[in-house]
Amino acid sequence: MIEIEHLTKCYGSFRAVGDVSLSIPKGQVLGLLGPNGAGKTTIIRVMTGYLPPTLGRASVDRFDSVTQSQEVRRRLGYLPESNALYGEMRVIEYLDFRGRLFGLSREARRAAVERVIERCWLKEMRRRQIGRLSKGYRQRVGLAAAMLHNPPVLVLDEPTSGLDPIQIRETRHLIRELAGDHTMVLSSHILPEVEVTCDRIVIIARGAIRADGTVDQLRQKAGDVQRYVVEAQPGPEAATVCEAIGRLPGVTKVDAISGDGWMRYEIAAASGTGDLREALGRVVSEKRLPCRELHRDSGSLEQLFVRITAEVEAA
Amino acid sequence: MKQTIAIARRELLAYFSTSVGYVVLALFLLISGLLFALTTLHTGVEASMRSFFDLSFFLLLFIAPAISMRLISEEMRLGTIESLMTCPVSDAQVVMGKWIGAVGFFLAMLAPTLLFPLVLEWYSAPDYGSIFAGYVGLILVGSLYLALGTLASAIWPSQILAYLVAVFFWLIFVGLTSWLPRFVGDPWSAILFKMSVELRYSNDFAKGVIDTSTIIYFVSGMVLFLTAAVKIVESRRWR
Numbered sequence: 001m002i003e004i005e006h007l008t009k010c011y012g013s014f015r016a017v018g019d020v021s022l023s024i025p026k027g028q029v030l031g032l033l034g035p036n037g038a039g040k041t042t043i044i045r046v047m048t049g050y051l052p053p054t055l056g057r058a059s060v061d062r063f064d065s066v067t068q069s070q071e072v073r074r075r076l077g078y079l080p081e082s083n084a085l086y087g088e089m090r091v092i093e094y095l096d097f098r099g100r101l102f103g104l105s106r107e108a109r110r111a112a113v114e115r116v117i118e119r120c121w122l123k124e125m126r127r128r129q130i131g132r133l134s135k136g137y138r139q140r141v142g143l144a145a146a147m148l149h150n151p152p153v154l155v156l157d158e159p160t161s162g163l164d165p166i167q168i169r170e171t172r173h174l175i176r177e178l179a180g181d182h183t184m185v186l187s188s189h190i191l192p193e194v195e196v197t198c199d200r201i202v203i204i205a206r207g208a209i210r211a212d213g214t215v216d217q218l219r220q221k222a223g224d225v226q227r228y229v230v231e232a233q234p235g236p237e238a239a240t241v242c243e244a245i246g247r248l249p250g251v252t253k254v255d256a257i258s259g260d261g262w263m264r265y266e267i268a269a270a271s272g273t274g275d276l277r278e279a280l281g282r283v284v285s286e287k288r289l290p291c292r293e294l295h296r297d298s299g300s301l302e303q304l305f306v307r308i309t310a311e312v313e314a315a
Numbered sequence: 316m317k318q319t320i321a322i323a324r325r326e327l328l329a330y331f332s333t334s335v336g337y338v339v340l341a342l343f344l345l346i347s348g349l350l351f352a353l354t355t356l357h358t359g360v361e362a363s364m365r366s367f368f369d370l371s372f373f374l375l376l377f378i379a380p381a382i383s384m385r386l387i388s389e390e391m392r393l394g395t396i397e398s399l400m401t402c403p404v405s406d407a408q409v410v411m412g413k414w415i416g417a418v419g420f421f422l423a424m425l426a427p428t429l430l431f432p433l434v435l436e437w438y439s440a441p442d443y444g445s446i447f448a449g450y451v452g453l454i455l456v457g458s459l460y461l462a463l464g465t466l467a468s469a470i471w472p473s474q475i476l477a478y479l480v481a482v483f484f485w486l487i488f489v490g491l492t493s494w495l496p497r498f499v500g501d502p503w504s505a506i507l508f509k510m511s512v513e514l515r516y517s518n519d520f521a522k523g524v525i526d527t528s529t530i531i532y533f534v535s536g537m538v539l540f541l542t543a544a545v546k547i548v549e550s551r552r553w554r
Contacts, residue, residue, distance in 0.1 A: 048401045052552050073403040080401075084394035086325070088332040100321035101402040145398070 001026040001153060001183040002047060006056035009042050009207075016042040017207040019056070024200075026152075029179045031194030032187040033301075034204035035309050040187040041081050043204070044157050047185070048078045060153055074102070077146035081157035081187075083139060087131025091122055091141055094130055095148060102149040116144035119174065135162035143171070147178070154178065156186040160193060172197050191302050203305060205312040211304060218304055225252075227303065228267040228276055231293040232284050234258060241265065244283045249273055262292065318404045319412040326386070326416025327423075339381045340424050347371055351431050356438075363441060364431060365522075368449040372516055375457055376489070380481035382420055383464025384474045386413040387548065391472045396551075406548045410465060410541055417461045418454075425453065445523025452520020455533040456512060460485065462540035469547040489513050512536075 002024040009017040017039040024030050032040045045051040047058050049069040057064060063071040086094060092113060099109035117126055120140040125133060130141060139162050146154060159175065160168045175186065175197045188194050194201050201218055203211040211218055232241070245254050245265060250273025255266040269276055277296055284291045297303065330336035347367060354366035387410070390396040399409060435441040463484060468477040492511035496504035508514055515529045 045397075050397055050401050050552075070403050070405070073401055076401065078398065078401045080394070080397045082394040082397065084398065086329065086393075086395060088329055089325070093328075097321060097325050098402070100324075101318050101399075101404055103317055103403070142398075 001028075002058070002060050002185065003062075004043070004047065004056070004058045007043065007046055007053050007058060008055040009039075009046060009051065010054045015207060017046075020204075020207070020209055021056075022202065022209070022212075024183060024185065026183050027179075027181075029175070029184040029186070029197060029199045031198030031201045032185060032204060033189065033191070033194050033201055033305065034187075035189060038204045039207035040204055041157055042207075044078075044155055044185065044187060048076055048155055049073055074149075075151055075153055077149065077151040077154045079142045079146040079154075079156045079159055081161075083142035085130045085138060085141060085145075087129065089130055090127055091130060091133075092117070092126045094141065095144060098145045098148050104149060112148050112150070116147050119147065120144040121170065136164060136167050139163055139171075140167075143174075152181075152183060154182045154184045154186075156184065158188060159186055160188070160190070168193075191305060195301055201301070203308055205309050210308045210312065215301070218301055221304055225303075225307070226250075226269045226273070226276070227297040228265075228269070228280060229293060229295055229297065230265040230267065230280055230284060230291065231262050232265070232287075232289040232291040233261070234263040235287070235289050237287040237289060241283065241287055241289070244287070245280065248276055248279050248283070250276065318402075319408045319415065322399075322404070322409060322412025323415035323419060326413050327419040330382075330416075330420040335381070335385070336420065339378060340420075343374065343378050343424050344427055346374055347428060350374075351428075355431075356434070364435070364446050364449055367428070367431060368453060368520065369517055371453055372456060372513060375453075375460055376485045377482060378424075379421070379457055379460035380464045380467070380478045380485075382417050382424075383414075383461045383481065384468055384478040386417060386465050386468045387544070388468040388472050388474050388477050392474075407545045410469070410544045410548060414458075414462060414465045414541060414544075417465065418458050421457045421461060422454070425450070425457075442523065448520050448523045448525050451525060452516050455520075455530065456516050459512065459533050459536045459540075462537040462544075466540045466544040466547065469544040485512075 002022070004020060004022040007017055007020045008015065020043060032043065034040050042051070046053045047060065047065060049065040049072045052066045057066070059065060060072045061075050063075070065072045089097065095113045095116065096109055099112055104112060117123055120143050122137070122140055122144060125137055130138060133141065139159070143156070143159060146156065156175070160171050163171060172193065175184065178184065186194070186197065195215055198215070200212070200214055202209055211221065213221065242254050242256050242265070245251060245267055250269040251267055252270055253268040257264045257266065267276070267280070275296070277294060281294055284294070347370070350370045351364075351367045354370070355364070390399060432441055432443070432446050460481070464477070464481045467481040467484070468474070471477045471480060489512065492507045493513045496507040499507070515532055519526045519529050
């Protein structure tokens with residue numbers, strides 16, 4: 001449904017996105033994950049036809065986003081990151097205006113406006129001026145406007161920014177509901193969000209794709225490196241603990257952090273070295289140190305995300 | 316076309332929901348009403364709106380840029396341009412829609428001045444032909460000013476800058492074409508006089524003459540400015 005081929009976008013001499021290729025099949029919910037400034041919004045803006053690529057191309061439903069921009073726009077519902085709205089308009093006026101821009105007839109417009117007002121929980125706010133709405137409600141108006149013409153593709157840039165926890169849950173629920181008959185791209189830097197809502201996750205950092213897969217695949221990838229945490233009291237033997245742990249098979253890194261009278265050891269080990277918990281327990285007991293915690297972190301997206309961004313930053 | 320009208324309609328409504336719109340409207344009506352009363356409503360003065368039309372020409376130099384300054388710059392400043400330009404509308408439709416909205420507001424601003432001929436009617440028998448021609452001229456001049464204003468607001472994202480540039484452009488243009496020709500010899504003076512908005516307006520419309528060449532002059536000016544504005548909006552993508 002959406003094809004991005006060798007997309008490069010430069011702003012002056014700054015290369016925001018470099019050689020990104022991505023194919024999103026019909027019905028998929030794709031999460032673009034990345035730290036701020038990674039290039040998510042740029043990719044989305046090229047996809048929607050708002051910006052032309054410097055090199056490469058993007059297409060939606062086989063329509064080119066530059067040469068057939070109008071066709072692309074008709075098929076696309078877009079919630080921009082800034083979600084800028086006309087503050088002087090009432091919610092219902094704004095949605096009606098958007099309906100006109102998409103060429104909906106009077107009846108179709110009325111029905112569409114009612115539908116999205118219902119779906120985005122805007123009923124009580126329908127006659128309110130947009131400028132007087134809270135950020136959360138404004139976000140809903142932006143979402144309603146994106147859904148208004150019932151497009152097959154929805155592109156939502158940071159859809160839950162500014163929402164309170166309950167609204168975030170409701171929005172995630174709505175996104176899951178819409179997922180059935182829409183192809184969706186949503187960008188976020190909030191991990192649980194994409195984890196819960198997306199079929200597939202693409203991690204972007206410094207303008208390039210760093211990881212791409214389903215939530216499970218990425219979790220597995222995150223588990224490539226096993227992590228353990230040990231918290232013990234710092235005794236006279238403490239200095240040798242790091243050393244002893246470091247000698248265990250497969251251990252690649254040991255960090256010792258002291259705080260509130262306890263010493264926290266964060267251990268990274270290569271995968272395929274088996275479970276090190278028993279060995280770690282032995283080390284601590286041999287040194288006769290009181291221990292209050294010993295556990296293994298299962299691979300999480302967050303670890304992968306942090307690792308990837310750290311690697312990219314270090315490079 | 317539907318989309319252009321939708322944009323024009325939104326623009327027009329926006330003028331009436333901001334204080335700036337009402338301030339501009341009130342200022343224009345107050346000043347033009349005062350001028351009309353002071354220059355025309357005297358014993359022995361001809362019952363025509365000549366002086367109103369002549370003075371409105373200069374008044375519009377300052378009023379029209381205030382109407383047009385927000386058109387595109389406001390969209391860029393707020394960021395609403397992004398959701399507008401990802402709707403199925405062309406850049407030309409956006410520019411045209413905005414300009415038509417501004418012209419609509421200008422017409423709404425002129426509408427109450429239709430009371431002036433009624434006042435004249437009360438006292439004597441005005442020549443409606445020349446009043447009609449005067450209004451046609453005023454609408455053409457206003458639309459031309461607004462077209463340049465649209466261009467200025469496409470170039471400068473700051474409303475104040477868009478306003479000042481438009482005002483200075485017209486002051487310089489009027490100066491160059493209406494005042495400078497008196498000092499330069501032929502053939503320059505003839506060419507400059509031909510380009511003068513003021514002379515075309517006051518020699519034709521304000522006198523009650525509707526000349527096709529003058530209409531073409533105004534319309535081509537609008538086409539020129541609006542096309543340039545479309546190009547500027549298009550160029551935003553390539554910057």
